[in-house]
Amino acid sequence: MELYGERGYEQTTVAAIAERAGLTERTFFRHFADKREVLFAGGDALQEALLSAVDKAPDSLAALDAAAAGIEAIAVLLPDRAVAQHRQAIIDANPELRERELIKMASLSNALATALHNRGLTEPSASLTAEIAIAAFKNAFERWVDKTNQLGLQELIQQAFVAVKALSAEAQPASR
Amino acid sequence: MELYGERGYEQTTVAAIAERAGLTERTFFRHFADKREVLFAGGDALQEALLSAVDKAPDSLAALDAAAAGIEAIAVLLPDRAVAQHRQAIIDANPELRERELIKMASLSNALATALHNRGLTEPSASLTAEIAIAAFKNAFERWVDKTNQLGLQELIQQAFVAVKALSAEAQPASR
Numbered sequence: 082m083e084l085y086g087e088r089g090y091e092q093t094t095v096a097a098i099a100e101r102a103g104l105t106e107r108t109f110f111r112h113f114a115d116k117r118e119v120l121f122a123g124g125d126a127l128q129e130a131l132l133s134a135v136d137k138a139p140d141s142l143a144a145l146d147a148a149a150a151g152i153e154a155i156a157v158l159l160p161d162r163a164v165a166q167h168r169q170a171i172i173d174a175n176p177e178l179r180e181r182e183l184i185k186m187a188s189l190s191n192a193l194a195t196a197l198h199n200r201g202l203t204e205p206s207a208s209l210t211a212e213i214a215i216a217a218f219k220n221a222f223e224r225w226v227d228k229t230n231q232l233g234l235q236e237l238i239q240q241a242f243v244a245v246k247a248l249s250a251e252a253q254p255a256s257r
Numbered sequence: 258m259e260l261y262g263e264r265g266y267e268q269t270t271v272a273a274i275a276e277r278a279g280l281t282e283r284t285f286f287r288h289f290a291d292k293r294e295v296l297f298a299g300g301d302a303l304q305e306a307l308l309s310a311v312d313k314a315p316d317s318l319a320a321l322d323a324a325a326a327g328i329e330a331i332a333v334l335l336p337d338r339a340v341a342q343h344r345q346a347i348i349d350a351n352p353e354l355r356e357r358e359l360i361k362m363a364s365l366s367n368a369l370a371t372a373l374h375n376r377g378l379t380e381p382s383a384s385l386t387a388e389i390a391i392a393a394f395k396n397a398f399e400r401w402v403d404k405t406n407q408l409g410l411q412e413l414i415q416q417a418f419v420a421v422k423a424l425s426a427e428a429q430p431a432s433r
Contacts (some may be wrong), residue, residue: 098317121262145428180356205396206420212353212392213421220381220388244382245389 113134120168120178124185130154135196146200148214149242151193155218156234166226188217217241296354299334300361304368306330311330311372318380324390325418327369331394333409342402366391393417
């Protein structure tokens with residue numbers, strides 16, 4: 082990641098990454114499928130934390146609140162803000178990486194929808210709750226990596242869920 | 258699009274598409290930057306319809322309801338269900354096209370957030386409302402192209418917004 086910052090993502094070879102990390106290229110490829118993987122390592126752990134927190138949420142908790150618990154469990158696992166800012170700058174500068182990031186988020190959303198479905202939530206509510214929760218996470222994350230913002234990620238996530246609930250509260254009542 | 262269905266997207270050349278449409282290759286490229294563009298033609302018109310409907314929504318309408326009006330304006334412009342199913346099957350089968358579709362949705366969401374911001378909605382509410390509205394659209398669209406579903410797209414969109422409001426209503430009140 083340091084090398085991506087110094088040389089730019091495009092210009093950084095796997096050989097250079099492996100050398101900086103004190104690995105052979107062969108060992109590098111045993112850990113990462115390609116140099117993109119370095120930026121997306123840990124994605125499985127995030128998904129597991131998300132699903133585990135939703136599974137453990139009390140049955141009495143509303144779906145949106147159970148999803149919020151899952152999102153907060155992800156936030157705990159993220160690197161510190163400086164590293165997240167660094168990673169985000171690399172991703173923002175590369176269309177291929179931006180696409181990969183969108184796909185990662187879509188995949189987290191699908192996993193969350195399944196976990197909510199397992200709690201007994203039906204469609205379309207399970208998918209919609211998952212999308213809303215991921216939107217709240219993305220929103221909080223974007224504000225967190227913004228250098229002008231001084232709040233912590235957990236606080237920003239809570240703010241996002243508060244805003245979601247307020248939006249619905251002021252909308253016209255759902256006529257069924 | 259017929260050709261993509263007959264031969265598969267990968268196997269269809271621009272020459273074959275142009276021939277079927279009665280165009281020269283040169284004329285084809287005047288209309289579309291590449292063969293992917295055929296599947297994503299009309300994206301600008303969708304975005305314009307979305308923004309125009311949000312701008313025209315009465316000031317008294319809550320942000321989520323103004324966004325819903327924008328989404329319903331998109332739905333009116335979509336092709337009929339058989340064509341949408343056909344297009345979706347092509348996109349689902351090709352990772353590059355799936356990525357392109359995700360980026361198209363992210364771009365619609367950004368445009369919608371700007372339109373809501375122009376109505377006086379602040380952050381993070383503008384971005385969150387936009388993301389929620391796009392999530393409702395995607396959800397309704399997925400149900401619409403699903404062959405087992407018999408409801409119309411407008412009705413599915415309304416159901417999705419009803420579900421969004423219900424989710425927030427049953428969640429714990431936002432403590433500020």
